[in-house]
Amino acid sequence: MAHDRDRATSPKRRREDDDDDNHTGSPPRKRSASHTPPNGSPGFRLAERPRRYSRDHGEDDREYYRDRMSPRSRSRSHTPSRSRSRSGSRTSSQRRSASPQMTPPPPKPTQLHYKQSLILRGHKKGVTSVKFSPDGRWIASSSADCTIKIWDARTGALEHTLEGHLAGISTISWSPDSKVLASGSDDKSIRLWDISTGMAHPTPLIGHHNYVYAIAFSPKGNMLVSGSFDEAVYLWDVRAARVMRSLPAHSDPVGGVDFVRDGTLITSCSHDGLIRVWDTSTGQCLRTLIHEDNAPVTSVIFSPNGKYVLAWTLDSSIRLWNYIEGKGKCVKTYQGHTNNKYSLAGAFGTYGAEPPYEYAFVVSGSEEGGIVLWDVSTKNVLQRLEGGHSEAVLSVDTHPTEKLIASGSLDRTVRVWKETVPPPEAVLEAVAGASTSANGYDPETLPSNTFTES
Amino acid sequence: MNLSLVDPFVLAQDCPEVITGRLREQHIANAPRAGSGHSTSIRFSHRGDLLASGRHDGIVVVFDIETNGVARKLRGHTRQIQSLSWSTNDRFLLSAGQDWKCVLWDLKDGSRVRTVRFESAIFIAELHPKDHMIFAAALFEDQPVLVDMSAEVPVKHTLPTAPRRSQTEREKATEKQAAQDAKQTTTVTVFTPSANHILAGTNKGWLNIIDTRTHEVLYSYRVTNSLIVLIRMTQSGRDVVLNSSDRIIRTFLLPDLSNPNLDFDMLELKVQHKFQDLVQRLSWNHVTFSSAGDYVAATTYMNHHVYIWERGQGSLVKILEGTKEELSVLEWHPFRPFVAAIGVDSGRVWLWSILQPQRWSALAPDFVEVEENVEYIEKEDEFDIQPLEELHKRRLDQEDEEVDVLTIDPVKTNAQHEPGEFRMPVLLDIEASDSEDEIVAVGAGQFRRRSPGAGKEYMNDDEVGVSGDEVRRTNGSTTGGTKRRRA
Numbered sequence: 001m002a003h004d005r006d007r008a009t010s011p012k013r014r015r016e017d018d019d020d021d022n023h024t025g026s027p028p029r030k031r032s033a034s035h036t037p038p039n040g041s042p043g044f045r046l047a048e049r050p051r052r053y054s055r056d057h058g059e060d061d062r063e064y065y066r067d068r069m070s071p072r073s074r075s076r077s078h079t080p081s082r083s084r085s086r087s088g089s090r091t092s093s094q095r096r097s098a099s100p101q102m103t104p105p106p107p108k109p110t111q112l113h114y115k116q117s118l119i120l121r122g123h124k125k126g127v128t129s130v131k132f133s134p135d136g137r138w139i140a141s142s143s144a145d146c147t148i149k150i151w152d153a154r155t156g157a158l159e160h161t162l163e164g165h166l167a168g169i170s171t172i173s174w175s176p177d178s179k180v181l182a183s184g185s186d187d188k189s190i191r192l193w194d195i196s197t198g199m200a201h202p203t204p205l206i207g208h209h210n211y212v213y214a215i216a217f218s219p220k221g222n223m224l225v226s227g228s229f230d231e232a233v234y235l236w237d238v239r240a241a242r243v244m245r246s247l248p249a250h251s252d253p254v255g256g257v258d259f260v261r262d263g264t265l266i267t268s269c270s271h272d273g274l275i276r277v278w279d280t281s282t283g284q285c286l287r288t289l290i291h292e293d294n295a296p297v298t299s300v301i302f303s304p305n306g307k308y309v310l311a312w313t314l315d316s317s318i319r320l321w322n323y324i325e326g327k328g329k330c331v332k333t334y335q336g337h338t339n340n341k342y343s344l345a346g347a348f349g350t351y352g353a354e355p356p357y358e359y360a361f362v363v364s365g366s367e368e369g370g371i372v373l374w375d376v377s378t379k380n381v382l383q384r385l386e387g388g389h390s391e392a393v394l395s396v397d398t399h400p401t402e403k404l405i406a407s408g409s410l411d412r413t414v415r416v417w418k419e420t421v422p423p424p425e426a427v428l429e430a431v432a433g434a435s436t437s438a439n440g441y442d443p444e445t446l447p448s449n450t451f452t453e454s
Numbered sequence: 455m456n457l458s459l460v461d462p463f464v465l466a467q468d469c470p471e472v473i474t475g476r477l478r479e480q481h482i483a484n485a486p487r488a489g490s491g492h493s494t495s496i497r498f499s500h501r502g503d504l505l506a507s508g509r510h511d512g513i514v515v516v517f518d519i520e521t522n523g524v525a526r527k528l529r530g531h532t533r534q535i536q537s538l539s540w541s542t543n544d545r546f547l548l549s550a551g552q553d554w555k556c557v558l559w560d561l562k563d564g565s566r567v568r569t570v571r572f573e574s575a576i577f578i579a580e581l582h583p584k585d586h587m588i589f590a591a592a593l594f595e596d597q598p599v600l601v602d603m604s605a606e607v608p609v610k611h612t613l614p615t616a617p618r619r620s621q622t623e624r625e626k627a628t629e630k631q632a633a634q635d636a637k638q639t640t641t642v643t644v645f646t647p648s649a650n651h652i653l654a655g656t657n658k659g660w661l662n663i664i665d666t667r668t669h670e671v672l673y674s675y676r677v678t679n680s681l682i683v684l685i686r687m688t689q690s691g692r693d694v695v696l697n698s699s700d701r702i703i704r705t706f707l708l709p710d711l712s713n714p715n716l717d718f719d720m721l722e723l724k725v726q727h728k729f730q731d732l733v734q735r736l737s738w739n740h741v742t743f744s745s746a747g748d749y750v751a752a753t754t755y756m757n758h759h760v761y762i763w764e765r766g767q768g769s770l771v772k773i774l775e776g777t778k779e780e781l782s783v784l785e786w787h788p789f790r791p792f793v794a795a796i797g798v799d800s801g802r803v804w805l806w807s808i809l810q811p812q813r814w815s816a817l818a819p820d821f822v823e824v825e826e827n828v829e830y831i832e833k834e835d836e837f838d839i840q841p842l843e844e845l846h847k848r849r850l851d852q853e854d855e856e857v858d859v860l861t862i863d864p865v866k867t868n869a870q871h872e873p874g875e876f877r878m879p880v881l882l883d884i885e886a887s888d889s890e891d892e893i894v895a896v897g898a899g900q901f902r903r904r905s906p907g908a909g910k911e912y913m914n915d916d917e918v919g920v921s922g923d924e925v926r927r928t929n930g931s932t933t934g935g936t937k938r939r940r941a
Contacts, residue, residue, distance in 0.1 A: 177879065192882060201882050220503070221880040222518050222525070237521040238880055244521055261862075263520075264456035279456050281520065285816045286459040303859035306455045320857065324458050327819045332853050348859060360859045377856050 106353045112361070112373055112383040114405055118156040118416035122149055127408030128170050129345065129395040133178040136400050138195065140181050141414045144168035148183055149414075150195060153399065153406075156416065160198035164191060170343075171214045175221040175238075182224055184212030190226055192238070203241045207234055213343070214256045214299070219263045223280070227254030233268045235283070245283045249276060255343050256299035260306040267309050267323075271296035275311050277323050289321050289328040298343035303360075310362060312344050318364055320376070334374045336381050337366035342392055342410075349373070349398035349405065351382070351419075363405060365393025371407050371417070388415050461813060469749055469762060470793045470806040473776030477505070477517050477794075477803040491515075492801025495783055497538040502788040504878065506547055507796075507803055508535020514549050516561065516878070517803075519787075526881060530557045530566050537578040541586035545876040548589055550579035556591065558603060561878045568603040570610075572596075578642050578684075582666075583649045590643040590652050598640040598654060600669065613652065615640045617660045617674030620719070634658075641682055647691040648712045655682025659698060663711065663718070673718040677704060677725070684740060688747035689788075693765075695750050697741040703729040703752055705765060727768040729761075736761075740784045744791075753781040753795055760784060760795060760806070774806045 125144035132139055132153060139151040148162040148169060167186035174181055180201075181193045190205035190212055210230035217224055223244070224236040233247040233254055250270030257268045265286070266278040273294035277287040295315040302309055308331070309321045316339045320332035337344075346364030360376040371385035371393055389409035396407045403419030457465065492510035499506070504525060505517045512531030515524055531551035539548040546567065547559045556579045558567040568587075575594040582588035587604040590613070598613040616635040619627065640662075642655040651672070652664040659678035662671045680700040687694050687708075694706040705727045709716055729750060730736075738752040744762075749771070751762045760774035760781060779799040786793050793806045815821045 175880070180880075180882070218520075220520075220877060222521055237518075237523045239518070239521065239525060239882060240523045241882075242523075244523075260455045262455050265459070277459065279460065279810075281456075282810050284810060284812050286456065286813075287816055288818050290819055305858070305860055305862045307863075308857065308859055320859075322857075330853070331855060331857055333850055335850075350860065355860075358860060376859050379853070 106357050108357075108359055108375075109352060110375075110380065110382070112351055113420050114373070114383055114385055114403075114417040115420045116385070116388050116415055117404075117418040120149075120151050120156050120158075120414035120416070121412070122158060122161075123147070123412045123414070125168070126391070126410035126412060127394065127414055128168070129172050130406045130408035130414055131172050131174055131395075131397050132399050132404070132406060133174045133195075134176055134400055135178040136402065137178065139397075139406050139414065139416070140172050140174065141406075141408050142169035142172045142183055143408075143412070146185070148172060148181065148193065150181070150198070151414065153404065153416070160195070162193045162198060162200065164200040165189070167211075170212065173215045173217045173224070175217050176219055177221060180221070182215055182217060184215040184226055184228075186211040188212060188228075190215060190224070190236070205236050205241050205243075207236075207243045208232065210253075213254055216258045218259050218280070219261060223259075223263070225257045225259060225266050225268075227257040227268055227270075229253040231270070233257060233266070233278075235266070235280070247278055247283055247285075249278075250274060252296070255297055256301070256311075256345070258301045258309075260302045261304070262306065265302075265306070267300050267302060269297035269300040269311055271298070273297060273313075275300055275309060275321065275323075277309070287323050287328050289323055289330075291319065291330060298339075299345045301345075301347070304348055310346075310348070312339060312346070312364065314340050316340060318346070318362060318374075320362075332376065332379055334362055334364075334372075334379055336374070337364055337370070337372045338368050339364075339366065341367060342394055344392075344394055346396045347398045348376075349403075351403070363396050363398060365389075365396050365407060365409070367392040369393060369409065369411070371396055371405070385417055388417075389413065461810065464808065464810050467808050468744070468746070468791050469764075469772055469808075470774060470791045471772075471808045472806065473774070474805050474807040474809070475522070476805060477507070478522055493796045493803050494801070495535045495538050496785050496794055496796055496803055497540060498785050498787055498794070499540045499544040500542060500788060501544050502790065504544065505785070505794060505803070506538045506540070506549075508538050508549055508551070510534050510801060512551055512553065514538070514547070514559070516547070525878060526561060526564055528557075528559050528564055530559075530569070531555060536576055537580075539579060539581040539589065541581050542583050543586075543876050544878075546581070546586040548579055548581045548586075550576040550591065552576075556589065556601070558586070558589075562876070563879075568608060570601055570603060570608045572599075578644075580643060580645055583645055583647055585649075590645060592640045592643045592654070595639055598643050600652070600666070611669055613640070613643070613654065613664055613669055614671050615654070615656055615662070616671070617656070617662060617676070618671040619674075642685050644685045644687060646687060646708075646711055647689060651711050653685050653687070653694065655685050655696065655698075657681045659700075661685075661696065661723070673721050675723045678702070683738075686741060686743055688743050689745075690747070693743065693747045695741050695743055697738050697752070699737065701730055701735060701737040703738055703741050703750060703763075705729075705750060727763070727765060729763050729768070729770075731761075739780075739782050740795075742784050742786045744786050745789045749786075751784055751786060751793060753784045756780060760793065776806070777804050 123143040123145055127141050127143050130139060130141045137153055139153045140148055142148045146165045146168060149158055150160040151158055165185040165187055169183050169185045171184040172181055179195055181195055182190055184190045188208045188210060192201040208228040208230055210228055212226055212228050214227040215224055222238055224238050226234050231250050231253060233249040234243045235245040237244045249268050250272050252270045252272035254268055254270045257266065259266055264280050266280055267275060269275045273290055273296060275289040275297055276285050279286050293315055295313040297311050297313050299312040300309055307324060309323055310318060312318050316335060316337060318334040319330050322329050322331050344365050346362060349361050349363055350358050351361055352359040361382055362374045362376055363371060365371050369389040369391055373382040375382055389411050391410035393407050393409045396405060398405055405417040406414060408414045493507045494510050495508035497506050503519055505519055507515045507517060509515060512533050512535065514528040514535060516526040518525040531549060531553055533552035535549050535551050537550045545561055547561060548556060550556045552575060554572045554575055556570045556576065560567050572593055574596045577592040577594060579589050579591040588602050590600050592598045597615055600611040600613055602609040615638050638656045638658050640654045641657050644653045650666055652666055654662040654664055659676055659680055659682060661675045661677050663673040665672050677696060678698045678700050680698050682696060682698045684697040685694060692708050694708055696704045704725045706723055707726055736757060737755040739755050741750060741752040743750060749762050749764055751760055753760055758775060758777050758780060761770060762772040763769065764771045777797055779797040781795040782798050784795040791808050795804050797804055815823045
């Protein structure tokens with residue numbers, strides 16, 4: 001294999017080697033590190049960010065908003081004849097000039113306007129993972145303070161605090177029916193929680209020899225895949241709480257695991273720089289993806305349609321891989337956030353109009369405390385959510401149906417961001433000035449909430 | 455989604471090759487096996503993710519094929535399970551037991567929807583493909599019935615057994631023949647996939663096609679002189695395989711029965727293939743079609759093998775082996791080259807499938823599998839040192855293709871669950887309720903025999919009112935008992 005391990009230290013020792021910030025040598029700090037680490041580099045300015053992504057679409061912006069303001073473009077509904085099937089090979093120019101005799105399709109938005117709507121306080125240590133439940137009703141957040149909190153996604157009311165783990169929790173995953181939450185902890189166990197009662201299931205899943213880093217439920221809810229600091233990927237029979245299969249996966253801590261939407265494939269990634277794709281039924285490795293730079297991969301998810309995998313690496317990049325074609329190919333690199341130290345996790349979201357004109361974005365936190373949204377195809381930054389979190393945002397998730405984003409940060413808060421329609425003037429200003437507005441955190445818009453006040 | 459990545463040679467295989475294991479029922483590794491878990495009947499669900507297994511002690515166990523573990527246990531029968539049948543949406547399961555009962559189970563909560571008692575033993579009970587509240591059953595020394603369970607009290611319609619005779623035959627018929635016709639009983643009933651007709655086999659070797667609505671025999675054909683053991687059809691409903699006690703397996707091609715222009719009086723069935731072992735004179739325990747009907751598989755009496763014939767040429771293509779016991783019921787997975795069969799002695803469910811070798815080229819992107827040695831030719835610029843920044847920039851600029859991460863391709867396999875379709879809930883406490891074994895673990899390495907009678911209260915219940923959940927709860931609080939049979 002192309003990568004040589006020059007450091008043969010034990011995972012434990014490497015983990016304690018905290019001062020070494022060079023990502024190629026040491027794995028990142030654990031998400032649920034029990035101390036609150038110092039803020040990465042507070043002197044981050046928008047102006048310092050590379051301009052390559054925002055420069056070339058100023059004109060598009062203006063075109064979009066002019067179009068949007070004209071009354072003609074208001075009442076658009078796509079006719080059946082125009083609802084063609086989307087294929088990956090279609091280019092954006094084709095999309096814009098679909099059919100000249102009909103009204104042009106709604107232009108692709110170049111900006112999004114998410115605003116903070118809730119602050120959920122209550123965790124005593126950094127929040128390591130936030131997840132919307134598949135039915136959209138709940139937000140679960142796990143923390144280094146050994147608890148999981150279940151919040152109502154609409155009101156922000158605290159529903160349950162799940163206590164039982166003996167060490168910080170790095171990862172959580174909802175069962176597809178939203179009734180069970182699984183959590184992986186530094187106490188080496190995976191626990192299943194009944195959401196209706198808030199109680200832990202009596203038999204935890206025990207088998208990992210080290211911190212559990214990542215877990216994911218299968219789409220049917222009968223299996224669970226887990227990745228651990230002990231470099232193993234286990235496939236669990238959830239009903240029997242036993243290891244069904246151990247995947248001889250990696251030679252470094254496993255940072256992320258995920259199931260594809262029909263459950264036939266598993267992906268896992270590791271700090272050895274590999275992303276592997278596995279056949280669920282046979283446990284065989286079907287594909288290995290590796291980037292030339294060999295940066296540690298800390299988190300990986302499948303795209304909503306299962307054709308791509310999205311992987312976070314510690315060189316401040318998020319890469320989208322086409323794992324099907326050929327030997328697998330990196331098709332997109334999203335940059336503009338900072339990620340050298342922590343396992344960040346993010347999600348896919350959608351924006352735009354109804355399905356034929358629906359577009360996808362990638363959202364991820366940043367170690368500066370911001371949240372960045374990129375368009376999947378153009379790699380343009382659609383929005384930066386700043387002024388909210390004061391420390392690294394470790395986990396971001398999108399609501400399954402609504403335009404909501406939840407984020408959890410080392411500053412111990414969970415924040416919910418909601419898409420708003422900006423007033424037209426503000427839009428024009430935003431277009432005239434740089435794309436820096438509309439991100440500000442506005443305390444007046446926050447509802448008074450007894451649960452969320454500290 | 456994995457199909458695009460799997461070796462095409464593996465995908466092209468449609469016939470199982472080797473024994474790959476057996477279904478696990480017990481997870482307590484140290485606990486001695488105590489005679490329970492002896493399977494007598496199995497059936498795959500239509501989506502192929504579940505396998506129902508009826509046991510000797512009357513418990514129906516639903517296995518998850520993906521996890522190879524127990525997904526649900528259904529308690530309600532007191533005797534061995536004779537046959538199982540899934541509803542088309544895989545939510546309901548009909549079990550027929552040797553306690554002369556048929557039970558319709560709702561897998562959503564494991565409850566008994568209906569219990570139907572009969573006056574005699576049941577050979578086979580098959581659910582209507584379109585209405586899970588209707589089933590057809592063949593009874594021992596009795597006329598077959600079509601049972602409508604939609605009302606609280608089930609309605610049983612008797613189906614005819616006597617073969618249909620033409621006018622001339624009827625006139626010529628002697629008293630003896632009429633008496634013989636009256637004495638015939640039906641041994642097997644199967645719905646066609648369209649549910650408009652029922653295929654029935656009799657103990658005198660007649661194959662009857664019965665109209666589901668009018669309950670009349672539309673067509674009769676004497677296949678053999680001996681008893682018909684089993685009839686199976688393919689998904690299309692055009693192919694029939696028939697096992698009879700004369701040691702010959704026959705396959706037929708059926709016309710499109712739902713065609714309104716079809717004249718049953720003019721219909722003439724022809725045997726397509728006859729599979730038999732002329733040398734050893736083997737008789738066949740159970741037959742099944744492969745998923746697409748290309749193969750016919752059969753287990754053999756007093757023999758440890760599964761024979762597989764290919765239907766194009768009618769030749770024997772494979773003999774599956776690996777067990778040290780005779781095999782009884784055999785089932786082919788609805789779309790995979792995957793076969794399950796019950797061992798007669800142990801009652802275990804054995805599985806055969808194909809082995810997929812690990813492709814080494816998948817382990818690293820620069821690995822290539824080659825047939826022979828290849829001399830590597832270095833590219834001109836392979837070891838050129840280029841400025842990192844530039845390389846990086848060039849790489850990013852190349853990423854200009856449009857990607858679509860949202861559109862879901864329509865899938866071809868029928869394994870997919872449509873959104874909104876029934877899915878069996880995942881029970882987390884299945885192991886805790888898995889306690890009908892006679893010996894229970896009470897601590898680390900300690901076992902005790904359990905108190906007799908406990909945990910078998912359902913045997914005393916008199917049917918309908920009791921749902922499976924109540925039974926489960928009583929089982930959870932008490933611990934099971936010995937095999938007490940009702941006298």
